[in-house]
Amino acid sequence: MAQAALKDQSRLNRWKTLLVSLGQPKTGFMLIFGFAAGLPYALLLGTLYAWLTDAEVDVETMGVFSLIGLAYAFKFLWSPALDRVDVPLLRRLGKRKQWIVTAQLLLGAILVVLSLLNPLTALGWFSLLAGIGAFASATQDVVIDAWRVDVADEKATIDILSTVYQMGYRIAALVGGALALFMAERLGWPAVYATMGAILLVVGFAGLFAPDAERSDEALADERANLSLLRQPGQLNPRVRAWALGAVGLLWGWALVTVLVFMIRSLNSDPTARPDSTAFVSQMGPLIVIATVVLPGAIAAWLESMRKRGRHVLTQSVPMRGGFDTALDHGYRALILPLAEIIGRLRWAAVLVIALVLTYRITDAIWGSFAYPFYLGELEYTKDEVAIASKFFGVGALLLGLALGGALLTIIGRMTTLTLGALIAALTNLLYADLAIGGARMQAASDMIGFTWLTTQFGADERLSKLMLTIGMENIAVGIAGAAFVAYLSSIVAKGYSAVQYALLSSLTLLVGTLGRPALGQMIEERGYYDVFILTTLIGLFAVVLCIIEWVRIARSGRADNAPPPEPEGFPAE
Template sequence: MAEAQGGKPGWAAVLRAMGQRKTGYMALFGFASGLPFALFLGTLYAWLSEAEVDLETMGVFSLIGLSYAFQFLWSPLIDKVNIAGFSRLGRRKQWMVPAQLLLGGILVTLSLLDPVSQLGWFSLLAGIGAFASATQDIAINAWRIDVADEKATLDILSTVYQMGYRLAALVGGAFGLIIAARIGWPETYALMGLILLGIGALGLFAPDTKVGNVDDDAASDAQLLALRSAGELRPEIRARALALVGVLWAGAIGVVLTFMVMSLAFPPDQRPNPTEFTLTYGPWIIVATVVLPALIAGWLAAQKRDGTNLLAEDAPPATGAGFAMDHLYRALVLPLVEFVGRMGWSLVLILALVLTYRICDAIWGTFAYPFYLGELEYTNDEVAFASKFFGVGAIIAGLALGGYLLTVLGRMLTLTLGALLAALTNLLYADLAIGGARMQAASDAVGFTSAISQVPVIGSPALAKLTFTVMFENLAIGIAGAAYIAWLSSIVSKQYSAVQYALLSSLTLLVGTLGRGALGEMIEDRGYFDVFVLTTLIGFVAVALCLAEWYRQARKGRAAGVVTPEVVPAE
């Protein structure tokens, strides 16, 4: 394992990776990714509430979340389109840096607008900002996969990215509220905008894979010519597949755009509900853009593997419509064909793990505040201390521990351990739901209660019990998050990293949204205790799937005659 990782495992490997230039930029880009998300989907509502914008009007701003949920719809652009005048920055920076500068400019401009009298411009800029933020996220995730090497490993870059992201959530969320209470909302957003402008300026000097090294004209032409060489699928077969996938993606994009136009143009009482839209159309959008295209890609891969519908000899170079078709096929269909062809039936296991690994956190997060404030009757200040300040620190500590475990235990063991810990921490909340006697006893026994009771104004044994529980859950979330992002990044192809990663990560995001309705009904009918037991059991399913994926990777490594660092035990 030491040789595979490029040095001795443990904190030394972590510290060595931390000293890399790429790692520093990864932390910076993680911060740039998390800050707009916090400002557009959280803090902005506090500003609008203080400005006394009515709730129905604020509903328009929930459209912003759609940019993140369905960002994969334009991810092929990030993989295959170069921006004129910016391509010299690098394959990914040509998207990242302009997005960061645009976001900084939008935040500064928002600080100059009145959210009441200039609500139209305010909402338009916020929507553009969310689109730019989601686009930046696609490019940053692809950048992390592209630039990873034996010194700045993919595991460490993934961990550092999340540290920066979590820190930005704290700065844009809790600290944003504190700053706004002292200097005002316009000044706060102007300050955040200047921070992003600074990151965009610094990003100009970040390392990146050059466009000429990966996707220059010669490489593009060679790839397009290869589609028409002997042994490749016949153009008419590819054209039919492209037409089907194109119709499915165009329909999905059309549904999302129609919803957005209706939400912006219709009176407040006639606007469609974003939550209902996601629940009703979200699954069908995933079916249209992921499931059915994956089946089509599987059929294409099977055709090529079986020697069916292949060119017997080289076809002439494409011109006109054929040339455009080849470009679209390469951008939209080929990433799926490559992924499905490489994974085969293992794709079922991959998708099952993607859908279940983070489902506990994704669903539970919506009901955290009702549980803390309503069921357990804590105050806003107590919840803010436990979940925002102490909780974010615990997540960052968990990420650091996860990064360490990745170097010592390997990716798959850490992934499995993270799934197990994340599942078991639901039982800690189950104890809180029935009084928390065990958590209180544990907190008392280690002296945690005594320490938290010293917190001015709000310190108490009850707060210690909550904080103790949140600490263990967030440590587990940090470990699981570090391993999950590293694993997800490792299974995509660098050639199509933007599309493949965006598709897989969108499933993680959307499944939580789709499950919240059913979980809310269960809370109403059965109470929180039963819900936490259920989420624990779901977590155990993820553990079983991790073991199956670990076995798959080990078997693949043995078949290739290679021992991978993911399956070698630590010395």
């Protein structure tokens, strides 16, 4: 009886804690900030391509345009600066709010200005503003994540804030996706983007009243202590670290400038005179991957080798002297040290891991920007039909896939689920290939399993049924693959560097797919969607092969499939 009473009291206390958390102003603002983070992502990297399709912008140009998504892939590069650089005249708003409010107001203004432009006749300005918007959105994501950690306390707990953030983000995905398509069908795209811009402007002004929190004295002391560890005996000489950081910075800078120049030449020139997208991807794509992944990895590996061998290391403590030393240590600890740790720990297996990370999600990442052109332009569905199939039914299927993925991780294990997810995510591209040539097989499958009959009871027709079935099956596969991939990434990062390493690796998943979109757009223009879906299937099967090789490596290492993340060795922790 006493135990039962204690359990009841514990359960009651948890409910009280939940209600108190939900009643906190911080929780309400977290919901708003989650919405503000999800809305521009949906509008700039998804719904915008439906507008470009209606404006009759060619698919190859859309492929080049989609390179603005690299802002999200490279946001880890400038994230350390956001912790230490203040917006002029706005610092009094708070350490995080100064960036959050600025980004939200800028995004709102950009969406309003986009509503005044014709994407076909003013594509240069359109792409420039969208690129700035993607940069502001990626920056906002970084700062909102930091704000959530800073303001969390015993009442507004980090778990509740994280959950509420996801709720806001998902609501924004529906507003920026389904609602935007419904509105565009009736009011037109300018009205949609003007309305969404006005919403973000309101959110930005509301953000002025959000609470903010400076990092605690304890957190600042921990950070200073961790930075000081870099200048203790046995750590690399600051001069060597400075050269390494500078070299990596130049490599990343060259890659970003190369992509930016290609975008400007492609979007501001006559279509007949613009650079060849396929040639750019085939010639410069590998160089960009080498500059952003391979060479920084090699530099990190060299640094770790030097440290372990005792070369170029400090023999006595060296104090920091001024702002340059502080910036150097912050940059090295945020960008190089996590990479050096993971490569030093995995050694040659790091090549396999990075190859798997680069290719695992490529099948859905590379063609995602062409989904709306495919549905609206090629298959000629209405915006209402696409909203129902892709956003409402599709989101439900994705959630089902995530739930199935979580169950499979427990039942059959991490690597089995990872490999299965890669396989089915690749094979679902064949379903779209069938749609591209009429969809007879998908229609027959829908009829055979009774899906057509079921959907017609809710007002859908046979044609919409096969689209819903195709999107649903793909999203279930993507959900399973996504759940497995998150679990895999979480298993290979070190506990002391989990946040930075996870951000770095998850960013790499976008890199190859984003770089490949211009060439894919050109291929669609020249050969059609069917050949593209066959190609993306084959690319996905390459990821399956890498999964199997990684599975064998883990099995031979004797590490349990559900083992927790490893501890870093010889490095200052986060």
